[in-house]
Amino acid sequence: MITSMALCNLLPLVFPLLLPLLADLLPRVSALESSIKSTFMYPFPCSESIKICNSSLYHINNGLQAEQIAFFYSVNRSEITYVKNQDYLVTVPCSCQKINDIAGYFYHTTYPVKKDDTFVNVSGQIYSGQAWSFGGEESKFIEGHEVDIYLPCGCVERKSQIVVTYTVQLHDTLSDIATLLSAKISGIESMNSILIQNSEYIDVGWVLFIPREKNGLSKDKEGECLNILYIF
Ligand SMILES: *[C@@H]1O[C@H](CO)[C@@H](O)[C@H](O)[C@H]1NC(C)=O
Numbered sequence: 001m002i003t004s005m006a007l008c009n010l011l012p013l014v015f016p017l018l019l020p021l022l023a024d025l026l027p028r029v030s031a032l033e034s035s036i037k038s039t040f041m042y043p044f045p046c047s048e049s050i051k052i053c054n055s056s057l058y059h060i061n062n063g064l065q066a067e068q069i070a071f072f073y074s075v076n077r078s079e080i081t082y083v084k085n086q087d088y089l090v091t092v093p094c095s096c097q098k099i100n101d102i103a104g105y106f107y108h109t110t111y112p113v114k115k116d117d118t119f120v121n122v123s124g125q126i127y128s129g130q131a132w133s134f135g136g137e138e139s140k141f142i143e144g145h146e147v148d149i150y151l152p153c154g155c156v157e158r159k160s161q162i163v164v165t166y167t168v169q170l171h172d173t174l175s176d177i178a179t180l181l182s183a184k185i186s187g188i189e190s191m192n193s194i195l196i197q198n199s200e201y202i203d204v205g206w207v208l209f210i211p212r213e214k215n216g217l218s219k220d221k222e223g224e225c226l227n228i229l230y231i232f
C-alpha cells in the first residue's frame with residue numbers, strides 16, 4: 001500500500017523520463033490502420049434474468065459521418081454520441097440470441113453489399129472489427145444483397161453501468177480504456193475471460209466488454225496507480 005502510494009506521488013516526476021525509453025519498447029507501426037481486423041472476440045454470456053438491455057458499441061473514426069454511421073448501425077442519429085478523436089458510441093438494444101449454436105448478447109443490423117466487399121473488410125471498415133463471424137458469411141457477400149450483421153454486446157444487472165463493446169487500438173493500455181470510458185480496471189478484468197491469465201497484456205483487434213459507469217467514476221485514483229504498477 002505504502003509502495004503504491006509513493007509510486008503514485010512520484011509518477012509526475014518519473015514518467016517524463018521514462019517516456020523515450022517506453023517508446024523504444026513499443027512495436028512500431030507507421031500509420032493508423034484504416035481497417036481493424038478482429039483478433040479475439042467472444043460473445044458476452046446471457047444471464048437468465050436479462051433478455052434485453054441498452055448497450056453501446058464503440059465506433060472507431062475512419063472518416064464516416066455520423067449520418068452514415070447511423071445508417072450502417074440502423075439507429076437514430078440521436079443514439080450516436082461523440083467520444084474523442086471523432087470516435088463514437090452507438091447505443092443499441094442488445095438482446096440474448098443464439099447464432100449457429102453460440103448463445104450470447106448481440107445487436108442485429110444489416111449491410112447492403114457493394115462491389116468487392118468482403119465480410120472481413122466490411123467488419124473492419126464499418127463496424128470497427130466487431131462483426132461476429134458465424135460461418136459461411138463470405139458466401140452471402142453478393143453485390144446488391146442485404147447481409148445480416150451481428151455485433152456482440154453486453155448486459156449487466158447494475159443500472160449504473162452500460163456495457164461498451166470496444167476494439168483495442170494501437171498503443172491502448174487497459175488504464176487508458178478505463179479512463180476513456182469511465183470504467184474500473186477491476187470491472188473490465190472481471191468482464192473479459194481473456195484477461196484472467198494475464199491482465200497486463202492486451203492486443204490490437206481484441207474485442208473487449210467495458211462496464212462504463214453512466215454517471216462517471218468516483219474520485220478514487222485506481223486507474224492512475226495501476227498505470228504505475230504496470231510500468232515498474
Ligand atoms: C433503453 O433506453 C431508452 C431511452 O433511455 C429507454 O426508453 C428504454 O426503455 C431502454 N431499454 C431497455 C431495454 O432498457
Ligand SMILES: *[C@@H]1O[C@H](CO)[C@@H](O)[C@H](O)[C@H]1NC(C)=O
Nearest residue numbers: 070074075076077078079080
Ligand atoms: C430520432 O430522434 C429524434 C430526436 O430525438 C426524434 O425527434 C425522432 O422522432 C427520432 N426518429 C426515429 C425514427 O425514431
Ligand SMILES: *[C@@H]1O[C@H](CO)[C@@H](O)[C@H](O)[C@H]1NC(C)=O
Nearest residue numbers: 115116117118121122125126
Ligand atoms: C472492401 O475492399 C474492396 C477491395 O479493396 C473495396 O472495393 C471495398 O470498397 C471495401 N469495402 C469497404 C466497406 O471498405
